[in-house]
Amino acid sequence: MPNQVSVLPLSQNAKPEVVRRTANFHPSIWGDRFLNYNSEDKVILSHKVREVEELKEEVRKELLASAAHHSQHLSLIDALQRLGVAYHFEREIEEALKHIYATYIDHNDIEDDNLNNVSLRFRLLRQQGFNVSCDAFNKFKDEIGQFKESLTTNVQGMLDFYEATHLRVHAEGIIDEALVFTTTHLKSTASAISNLLAAQVTHALKQPIHKGIPRLEAWRYISIYEQDASHNKALLKLSKLDFNLVQSLRKEELCDITGWWKELDFARKLPFARDRVVECYFWIVAVYFEPQYSLARKILTKVIAMTSIIDDIYDVYGTLEELEPFTEAIERWDISSIDQLPEYMQICYRALFDVFESIEEELATQERSYRINYAKDAPCLSLAWVTSLQKEAFDWIFSNPKIITASSVIGRLMDDIKSHKFEQERGHAASAVECYMKQHGVSEQVVHDELKRQVDDAWKDINEECMRPTVVPMPLLMRVLNLARVIDVIYKESDGYTQGY
16 A cells, blocks of 8 residues: 555645655665865866876877787777776777778678677777678577587687677677577676686676766776786776766765755755755766766756656655646746745745756856757756757757657666556556556566567667767767666666665
């Protein structure tokens, strides 16, 4: 039974009893941890920034020098990306992969029978949007069309092959087969290999590179790369220094955001709602991790936090009689509408109005006033901070393109799979799980399997939409991809947002 609270009438003339649901969300686990931030000494900070620039030049030279050695070149590009510093070398990586792609097309990859190289090259090129064929993997099959059993002795190669399969698109049967093949054998070998490689295999089976949050994966990969005897010392030092500098910026941003949130005092004023502003920030960091998007992170975190409050008003606390005028007030977007709302809704509406006013002011200062017209649409707002976007890109977002639909499908279905039991306990509307079970008369496990298949198809849609030529700039598509990634991470094991980290 859902939990309910009621307010009893005090007299015959009083209003009827109001029955409200309550989800009993647990309080924030973070407390005031991020409220205080001690900025680093400017002299020390300046020295670190200068050191980063020097290391970047050293790594850039080594990247160019490695071009003559194909395997080494691939490995260095992969390391740059996995260590989280590729954003410093976007032009160099683009030129390098463009050259590798041209070579791949000219020679059709026939001369290379190294599973590690073929798999890594396939993944790196597809990540960059190059539409390379999966036919290169046919060479690893035997005369009866099965993958050669001899491949399984090369665990690193199998791991590279497994990671490559997550860049698959529709109608690539060989890649679908490869995913099953590599997953099965990696699971069986994880306990019989070196600790370092075993740890990588175990993590990859849970969180493949392509579906992981880049910055979170970088934090984890730095320690793995350091243990590799062949690691590039300048690159390792750069990745550590860059990570720590960016983390300092994160702490500063969180200090501002949590201060704003504490002033709103929603934990006391709206105790029925989830207090998850730190989790909201984590969500946005996953989408916009580069330092130059600091303002975007702070504003979008506020928007997501307010959206979460509104979600709980609709799903948990509000009555139908209250929600109808609340919906009308939001649609009219007029602060004078506030008087007709209950006090708790007024608190939310006023804060929401203030957030969007600040967004409009900021977009106006950037001389991109046309973006204001799109700002109240959630998908547009979350993508409005890619500085290179023009009006045509926003029109594309409003056209409901396949990649945004796919990202929404992943979010909706993964959320339903992991949270439907909890939501049904509190009387929430039926999720996709309950609807499918009732419509088809099947078990919950059958539904989970079907919804996971639909999620897999949505990932294929995303991968296809990121293939060149793309209809919009790649930086925009990367934000949608990052959004799907954070959804995958948050909802993989449970409803990580509601439950907190």
